[in-house]
Amino acid sequence: MKKPLVVKGLRKSHNNTVAVKELSLEISKGEIFGLLGHNGAGKTTSIECILGVKKYDSGSVELLGMSPAADRKKLFEKVGVQFQLTNYHEKIRVSEICEVTSSLYKEPADWQGLLKSFGLSGMEKRTVAELSGGERQRLSVLLALIPNPEFVFLDELTTGLDSKARRDVWKYLEKLKSGGLTIFLTSHYMDEVETLCDRVCILKKGKMVVTGSINELLEQSPYDTLEEAYLWYSGEEESENESI
Amino acid sequence: MKAFNTLFRIELKLSIRDMNIPIFGIALPIIVAVVIGLVSGNKPAFEGADYSMITVSFGAFTAIAICATGLMGMPLTVADYRHKKVLKRYMVTPVSPALLLLVQFVINLIMSVISLVLLYFICTLFWDYHMAGNIGWFLLSYLLVVLSIYSIGMMLASIAPNLKTANLLCTLVYFPMLFFSGATIPYEIMPKGAQVVMDVLPLTQGIKLLKGTSLGLPIENTIISIVILGAVSLICMVLSLKFFRWE
Numbered sequence A: 001m002k003k004p005l006v007v008k009g010l011r012k013s014h015n016n017t018v019a020v021k022e023l024s025l026e027i028s029k030g031e032i033f034g035l036l037g038h039n040g041a042g043k044t045t046s047i048e049c050i051l052g053v054k055k056y057d058s059g060s061v062e063l064l065g066m067s068p069a070a071d072r073k074k075l076f077e078k079v080g081v082q083f084q085l086t087n088y089h090e091k092i093r094v095s096e097i098c099e100v101t102s103s104l105y106k107e108p109a110d111w112q113g114l115l116k117s118f119g120l121s122g123m124e125k126r127t128v129a130e131l132s133g134g135e136r137q138r139l140s141v142l143l144a145l146i147p148n149p150e151f152v153f154l155d156e157l158t159t160g161l162d163s164k165a166r167r168d169v170w171k172y173l174e175k176l177k178s179g180g181l182t183i184f185l186t187s188h189y190m191d192e193v194e195t196l197c198d199r200v201c202i203l204k205k206g207k208m209v210v211t212g213s214i215n216e217l218l219e220q221s222p223y224d225t226l227e228e229a230y231l232w233y234s235g236e237e238e239s240e241n242e243s244i
Numbered sequence B: 001m002k003a004f005n006t007l008f009r010i011e012l013k014l015s016i017r018d019m020n021i022p023i024f025g026i027a028l029p030i031i032v033a034v035v036i037g038l039v040s041g042n043k044p045a046f047e048g049a050d051y052s053m054i055t056v057s058f059g060a061f062t063a064i065a066i067c068a069t070g071l072m073g074m075p076l077t078v079a080d081y082r083h084k085k086v087l088k089r090y091m092v093t094p095v096s097p098a099l100l101l102l103v104q105f106v107i108n109l110i111m112s113v114i115s116l117v118l119l120y121f122i123c124t125l126f127w128d129y130h131m132a133g134n135i136g137w138f139l140l141s142y143l144l145v146v147l148s149i150y151s152i153g154m155m156l157a158s159i160a161p162n163l164k165t166a167n168l169l170c171t172l173v174y175f176p177m178l179f180f181s182g183a184t185i186p187y188e189i190m191p192k193g194a195q196v197v198m199d200v201l202p203l204t205q206g207i208k209l210l211k212g213t214s215l216g217l218p219i220e221n222t223i224i225s226i227v228i229l230g231a232v233s234l235i236c237m238v239l240s241l242k243f244f245r246w247e
Helices: A043-050 A094-103 A111-117 A133-145 A163-178 A190-196 A214-220 A226-234 B002-018 B020-040 B053-083 B086-091 B097-127 B135-159 B163-180 B192-198 B202-215 B219-242
Strands: A005-014 A017-027 A032-036 A058-063 A079-082 A151-155 A182-186 A199-204 A207-213
Touching (some): A005 A043, A017 A058, A017 A199, A032 A043, A032 A190, A043 A182, A079 A133, A094 A133, A133 A151, A133 A163, A163 A190, A190 A226, A199 A214, A199 A226, A207 A214, B020 B053, B020 B097, B053 B135, B053 B163, B097 B219, B135 B163, B135 B202, B135 B219, B163 B192
Parallel strands (some): A032 A182, A032 A199, A079 A151
Antiparallel strands (some): A005 A017, A199 A207
16 A cells, blocks of 8 residues: 655755755554654754645655645645644634634534543633643644544644643544554654654754664664663764753 | 635634724724715815715725725735734645635625725715715726725735735835825815826725716716726736735
8 A cells, every 4th residue: 555655855955054854754554653853953844845835945745645735625635734833813712713624624523522532622712812822732733633634744742731631632642543544743752752653753953863663763772761862863962952 | 615604704703803994994984984074064075066075075985995904904814814824724724725815805895895885874864975876886886996906905915925014015005095095085185286196096096986986977987997997906816816825
């Protein structure tokens, strides 16, 4: 069977600096794939190029056998996307954003049911701006699932969530995965990556450093925990202190 | 159709909650009409004129709402949605840009029609206004003015690189059109030299057309306005779809 996502030699530069260098990856159906790397490593840019939101310089992307830029209308019936830092219409209510989103698809999921699963029922009448950070984050993941997608992109899916809410989101995603959903995610939390991801890819300055299952990554590194291995691969154990 | 209906219903609620359009599109034209009505309502438009000031100005009042909805309401909503990345989120759904623009078009059209109806009642009730011309012709010309002004607004929203520029462009187009097209300050009281300059503004042509049809003047007098407005609509609509950007 054809892989739902095939990326070959993706390259994107921005103002003479290369944001993504020759990224190639393949994701199988029903797999949860994690794209890791520290801030500015090119995760979001890679996702936006894959989705056709940003134009890339060279390479190719095939998502569900289609080209995201050319087959946009058809493709996004089956692909859900949660962007990092989602913004909403001013003064829109939770029920309204759900209604609008589900009206865009031919066969949307039941959003009321999703609100319940994501612990947001009873908040329909609140404006999105009134929600807490964690509630808004859950809403943005929920909206990505409204299309009843075959493939979903989640960029930093549980940033700002408390432990309980994170576990609830994981559980829900695992349920969808067992139903055949393919998930492409980015995360800074290694416990999350270990729980969810079948395979990961680590980016460093736009370049893929390593890709494989979590066990493979650990075997190829001198460390036994994913956190340490990740820091070793992404070069953060050196005293660069870029982010401080 | 489901997408249009839902988007329409919810975007309409949002625009009412926002209050900008109700204030500038509905209240402002009524205020202008009432002020002009109180100052010189039933007096002749100029010495020896057959029509009262209100009769001559009715078309201009209705244009204020077209201006507010088309040059501020619609383009600034689209620019704001682009700025807030609402459009970026729509980009990864099956919705087409044309549908999103159509929803905004219809909502703003409804607002300006509400304003038109209210103006008609107020002018009739207090200043005994009668439309001398054929109402059908008037409505057709109204629609043409809406098309041309809205397509200018859409084009501004499409070409502006960011919200700030969109605000600036809309303000630069909106205020001169509001004051120097005869929408608020009557064209007739302007000096001849100024009228020549005013004629350049598409809304001046729009107001000439609205005045012409509301007064029942022969269509030949307004043929130039019709041609100009038609050309403006076509060019700006093509440009606004061509330059539409999600982000």
